[in-house]
């Protein structure tokens with residue numbers, strides 16, 4: 001596949017994921033942003049001040065690794081600079097999706113870290129969900145919060161803001177965002193019903209950790 005065909009496919013993927021984020025109400029109005037590396041070491045990203053639900057492939061700007069806009073009629077999101085800083089420190093990350101999913105954002109506003117050892121799928125696929133201290137969106141301080149984090153997670157809660165998902169594709173980022181918000185929603189519902197969450201037994205946690213290690217070893221490298 002040549003670079004032009006590849007870029008056109010990535011443009012369509014970003015628009016499709018933007019629409020899914022909007023349909024799920026993970027973004028409203030002009031919220032959120034999406035970025036992905038291009039083969040020529042540039043970044044394709046979403047424009048500022050547009051609904052992510054109704055973008056067209058030709059709307060998407062291309063920027064260099066300093067955030068300077070190289071093409072596209074619409075101005076780039078100001079937050080792409082922070083995405084680029086994260087990508088520079090995480091060569092494994094090809095794409096970033098930022099949104100404000102309501103249930104995940106509720107935990108961000110309550111500043112409550114997510115509990116571990118509750119649901120098997122989360123233990124297997126999102127075992128690390130750090131809460132990043134609040135920083136003004138799009139600033140170096142915002143990027144530093146992710147970069148300075150002790151572990152290399154694929155999803156982050158952003159205090160008093162929203163969530164960030166990293167991955168090898170925009171689709172992978174989206175599914176991580178979906179899993180994160182679903183987990184937060186279930187936690188809120190369970191606490192309303194029972195006042196507390198039931199944890200998995202230590203033996204079950206151990207088995208899941210072993211399964212996670214096996215899955216990690218057999219997963220294609222990112």
Ligand SMILES: [Zn+2]
Nearest residue numbers: 032099137162
């Ligand atoms: Zn935001």
